[in-house]
């Protein structure tokens with residue numbers, strides 16, 4: 151039997167290059183090796199989302215991007231978190247074995263509480279409990295995570311250990327599968343690529359939009375004149391070209407340092423490479439978007455499959471906890 155992978159994606163709408171290189175590309179690759187369960191975590195989004203008017207369209211747009219990128223409903227279970235209501239039951243039950251002190255110590259909770267002191271809600275404190283419920287409801291063995299998410303997974307493992315010790319062996323302790331992909335920096339050259347900072351490039355943007363965005367990217371700040379030698383190690387355009395044109399990196403490094411190439415030409419090459427790379431994805435996305443009800447069907451079918459696993463888990467959990 152294949153091991154099971156679980157991962158959740160926040161419904162932030164159309165995906166950008168950072169989402170793609172940092173997560174989705176990896177999800178597609180894992181489909182061959184593991185039994186994959188991928189979920190759009192709409193309930194998690196409610197902990198910080200004040201306006202939910204765009205939630206449904208964000209889910210649909212993100213789904214279209216993921217399907218066009220290669221997530222395959224024939225190979226993976228793909229669904230929306232809240233369409234499997236058992237998640238709420240397990241969230242409540244795991245809450246009974248999770249000490250409040252563990253949750254209050256989570257660095258991201260402290261940071262969010264500091265940033266939004268007017269909205270320190272119960273859902274925010276309980277976020278790691280729901281994340282644990284997401285993973286163990288499907289008895290996932292493996293969770294792909296970046297290094298920054300390791301503390302969250304460790305907390306999930308602690309909750310699992312506590313549950314298993316108290317009620318008997320029920321859940322596998324989820325193992326981290328470290329995704330080694332470095333953080334994708336945005337077009338400002340400073341912060342992580344993010345929609346909220348508007349320093350991103352959507353993977354499904356048009357070729358013209360992509361080129362326009364890339365031409366506005368910050369490069370080596372010390373390179374003021376075309377004749378100034380560049381420092382590719384501090385330039386984000388260079389980093390992006392490493393992903394999309396690895397074959398030119400050695401010569402680009404030398405050409406940049408000797409001012410043989412200018413930043414305008416360098417960005418034009420990157421834009422062409424990005425557009426070339428995503429052209430098949432964009433065409434596929436347009437095809438899928440044109441099929442009436444396709445995304446809804448994928449989500450409904452995924453939720454049906456996910457519920458079969460979830461109901462089995464909940465029956466076992468309730469029996470072990472003495473509820474039935």
Ligand code: SF4
Nearest residue numbers: 380385388406413416
């Ligand atoms: Fe960056 Fe390219 Fe300009 Fe060098 S030539 S500083 S790598 S954009």
